[in-house]
Amino acid sequence: MSDYRVLPGPEHFLPPAAASMGIRLPNPGEAHINGVITSEEAAYEEAARQFLMAKVPTIFPGPLVLWAWNEKAAKKATAIRHLFNTLKECVQPGQKPMLIPMPDYRPKYPKINPEVEINPNHPNLTIWHNKIDCCIFVGVHCHQANLSLKIIRGGTSCYTIAMCAQAGHEDAMLSIRDTSVEKIMRLADTIKRLKGTVQPRLASAN
Amino acid sequence: MSKERIQISEALYDIMPSDYQDLVKSATYGKEDRGWKDIGTSKELIEQHSLCAGCPESMAFRYILASLPNPEDTVMVGSTGCTSLVFPMVAVHNIHSLFGNQNAIASGLKRALSVRFPDRVKDVVVLAGDGATVDIGLDMTLQAWFRQEKFTTICFDNELYANTGGQESGLMQKGFVAKMAPVGKLFDKVRLPEIARESGCHYVVNCTVSKPSLVEKVIRNAVHIAREIGPTYLQLYTPCILEIGKNSMEGLQEMRDSEKPSERFAYKEYVSEPAKQLLTELAAKDKERKAAAKQLAAQAQAN
Numbered sequence: 001m002s003d004y005r006v007l008p009g010p011e012h013f014l015p016p017a018a019a020s021m022g023i024r025l026p027n028p029g030e031a032h033i034n035g036v037i038t039s040e041e042a043a044y045e046e047a048a049r050q051f052l053m054a055k056v057p058t059i060f061p062g063p064l065v066l067w068a069w070n071e072k073a074a075k076k077a078t079a080i081r082h083l084f085n086t087l088k089e090c091v092q093p094g095q096k097p098m099l100i101p102m103p104d105y106r107p108k109y110p111k112i113n114p115e116v117e118i119n120p121n122h123p124n125l126t127i128w129h130n131k132i133d134c135c136i137f138v139g140v141h142c143h144q145a146n147l148s149l150k151i152i153r154g155g156t157s158c159y160t161i162a163m164c165a166q167a168g169h170e171d172a173m174l175s176i177r178d179t180s181v182e183k184i185m186r187l188a189d190t191i192k193r194l195k196g197t198v199q200p201r202l203a204s205a206n
Numbered sequence: 207m208s209k210e211r212i213q214i215s216e217a218l219y220d221i222m223p224s225d226y227q228d229l230v231k232s233a234t235y236g237k238e239d240r241g242w243k244d245i246g247t248s249k250e251l252i253e254q255h256s257l258c259a260g261c262p263e264s265m266a267f268r269y270i271l272a273s274l275p276n277p278e279d280t281v282m283v284g285s286t287g288c289t290s291l292v293f294p295m296v297a298v299h300n301i302h303s304l305f306g307n308q309n310a311i312a313s314g315l316k317r318a319l320s321v322r323f324p325d326r327v328k329d330v331v332v333l334a335g336d337g338a339t340v341d342i343g344l345d346m347t348l349q350a351w352f353r354q355e356k357f358t359t360i361c362f363d364n365e366l367y368a369n370t371g372g373q374e375s376g377l378m379q380k381g382f383v384a385k386m387a388p389v390g391k392l393f394d395k396v397r398l399p400e401i402a403r404e405s406g407c408h409y410v411v412n413c414t415v416s417k418p419s420l421v422e423k424v425i426r427n428a429v430h431i432a433r434e435i436g437p438t439y440l441q442l443y444t445p446c447i448l449e450i451g452k453n454s455m456e457g458l459q460e461m462r463d464s465e466k467p468s469e470r471f472a473y474k475e476y477v478s479e480p481a482k483q484l485l486t487e488l489a490a491k492d493k494e495r496k497a498a499a500k501q502l503a504a505q506a507q508a509n
Contacts, residue, residue, distance in 0.1 A: 061218055068215040077215030101218065103226050106294045111254055116223045 002152045006035040006173050015154040017146070018144045025167045032168065043176050047136070047161050048190040050089060050174070052198035054134030054159070058098040059084055060118050062140030068102050072181075079184040080138060086188040089149050090195040094202045105144050105152060105182070120144040122195050128138035133201075136161040136194075137172070138179065163187070212278060222279045225253055229297055235278040238495075239274040241426075241445060242272045242418035251277055253295040257288060260454030262263070263362055263444040264417040267292055270333070271359070273422040275429050278452060280329040281319070283312045285338035287369050289362060306331045308342030309350035316357050321500060329429050330357035333417075336368050336377040340396050343375075351405040361398070361441045368446035375393040379470060384449060399474055400438040412474040414461035420473075421471040431481045443471040 002022025009015065014094070017072050023035040029150050031043030051057040068074040080099075087097045100118050107121040114129035118142070135158055137145050142164065149171035162172035164178040176183060214230055215220050233249040234240040257264045261436050267289075282294045283499050286305040293300045295335040303311040312332045319328040339347050339361040347359060365382070367373040372385035376396040383390045399412040409431045411424045421442070426437040443462045447453065452460055464471040477485065 061221075066215055066218050066222065068213045074215045074217070077217040081217040099218075099221050101221050101223070103222060106296075108253070108294055111295070113223065116221075 002035065004035060004098050006170065008143070008152070008159050008173060009153040010155050010157060011153050013154055017150065021169040025170060026175070026177055029179060031174070032146065032170070033174050035170065039133050040176060043174055044187055044190040045174070047187060048194045049189060049198050050159050050161065051136075052090060052194055052202050054095065055200070056096050056098060056130055056132045056134070057087060057091070057200060058100055058130065058132045058135040058138070059087075059099055060102050060135055060137050062137065063104055064103045064141065065139030067101055076139060076179075076184065076186055079181045079188075083184055083188040083191075086191050091142050092202075095200050100126060100130070102140060102144075104114055105141070114198075120148040123148040123152050127152060127156045127158050131157055134159040134160070134161070135167075136152050136163060138163040138184070139165075142166055142169070145169055208364065209234055225249075226348050237309050240272065241274070241276075241422045245272050245418075248482050251297040252292070253297070255289045255295050258446060258448060258454070260457050261288075261444075262415060262447070262457040263288055263364070265457075266362060266442055266444050267296075268422065269415060269418045269421040270425055271296065271298065272418075273425040274329070274331070275328050275426055276327060279327060280331060280429075281315060283315065283330065283332045283334075285334035287338060287341065287367075288364075289333055289335060292405075298306075300338070306338050306341075307346055308334045308338060309342060309346040309355070310405070312359075313353065313355045313356050315353060317336060327404075327433060328432055332357060332359045332427065334359075334361060335368075336363045336375050340376040340398055340438040341472035348401070348405055351402060351407055351437045351439070354406055356434075356436055358425075358432040358438045358440065359402075360428075361439070362444045363441050364444050364446040364449070365395070366449055368449050372446075372449040392433075395470065397477070399439070399441055403438075403476045404481075406437060406490065407439045407476075408432075408436045409480040410474075412441045412471065413442040414465045414471045415459050416458055416461040416465060421470045424475075427485060431477075434484055437476070488503065 004021035006018045026032050026037050030037050031040045033043060033046050048050060058104055065073055065076045065080060084099045089098055096154050096188055101120045105120050108119055110124055111200035112119045114126040118126040130169040145162055159174045162169035164177050165179045169177040210295045212230060212235055226250040234244050252267055255264050264481050280298055282300040283296055284300055284302050285291050285308040291303055309332055318328040328347035363377050366375050366384050367379045374391055378391045380394045384464050399410050402410045409428050415421050426441055432438045443461055443464055445457060447457045
């Protein structure tokens with residue numbers, strides 16, 4: 001097992017891929033936190049805690065859910081909306097949950113408007129602009145998610161969570177694999193359950 | 207991808223940036239007789255571009271994207287150059303290939319799409335500059351034509367390497383002096399339209415992009431012929447106004463001057479016999495469709 005830990009950055013301009021540092025992906029039924037394999041249940045708890053602690057907890061839905069290319073995608077989109085609504089209900093005054101789309105992967109530089117979208121080729125712009133300190137990727141193709149997660153880890157202090165429909169992401173600080181509608185709803189339920197038990201880091205945030 | 211799949215999930219519709227909402231609401235995906243006249247009344251498939259002000263290439267892009275007969279099922283293959291600055295803003299699937307490899311990539315892509323989607327029409331259109339088509343990628347360009355690959359090759363001919371400061375290209379005219387070619391071109395402009403014809407292209411056109419209706423016609427012809435018969439080639443003059451010392455507003459006039467009968471971009475067209483037959487059939491079908499639509503409209507008015 002590697003001693004390397006996938007922690008919020010800024011790590012440096014070109015952080016190593018976590019896989020190259022010995023971090024492995026979770027097996028089915030598992031998740032990882034900071035690169036350490038854990039149970040899914042622990043990951044839901046930690047993800048919910050991070051969201052409830054954050055000043056600007058943000059959901060980044062990707063093209064796989066933004067576009068209704070099949071019925072399942074549309075259902076996941078509805079679940080993500082539910083997750084966002086739950087988050088809004090559960091945060092405390094001063095916290096500002098956001099839902100910012102990643103509509104596609106075109107490197108639209110320099111046209112990107114960080115207020116309304118995130119682009120995988122320069123995700124740091126959206127993170128910096130909105131002062132996002134915790135985010136979740138859902139519905140982003142794996143290659144683009146890995147690219148973004150590395151850039152975010154390299155240049156920002158944002159805590160990253162990846163809900164992946166495949167095998168998870170080592171480059172996120174927390175990752176849940178085989179994401180389904182049920183798993184998104186489960187995260188929303190966990191956030192609801194932990195409401196009021198987590199102290200937001202508003203006072204200590206700069 | 208097909209038009210039915212270009213829909214935003216209802217639950218997240220409100221957070222999508224407006225340009226994506228507009229694309230779904232008012233772009234001309236799936237419209238049978240789409241063309242340059244849709245520009246201004248529908249959402250274009252090109253967003254803002256990063257080309258120079260007044261660049262004729264941007265005009266060409268707008269006309270081509272407005273004229274593709276089947277944009278939702280088209281994949282464009284680009285190469286290094288000014289065009290590669292535009293593709294990120296284009297709402298048609300596209301691939302950026304290594305410099306010069308575009309026709310090789312398109313060959314594999316077209317074959318793969320035919321296997322993956324045997325019952326659906328998938329068009330492949332290569333769009334590259336003269337450096338990629340005629341100099342660095344000439345091997346790949348010609349071999350694709352020799353093999354009768356069924357896709358369209360469009361060359362944006364600006365007669366030099368504009369993106370890197372004005373070096374000499376094979377399509378530069380003889381005697382031309384550029385910033386990075388101070389001696390002047392010693393050889394004639396490569397006669398690629400003639401080479402294309404001899405290499406097996408079924409439809410070859412050499413023209414400028416000064417007339418949108420003409421660009422629309424040649425694009426539609428080239429894509430339809432490539433889809434049914436074999437390779438097609440369009441060489442479109444898109445002068446680099448910076449490198450030839452013109453101002454932003456002078457691009458259009460430059461093209462008009464270059465398409466006069468004695469000039470190098472006088473309209474030139476070659477159509478093979480099978481392609482001629484196909485175009486005749488398509489024209490007849492089009493006429494029939496328009497007549498039927500007219501009749502329906504008249505009936506509706508009478509009722």
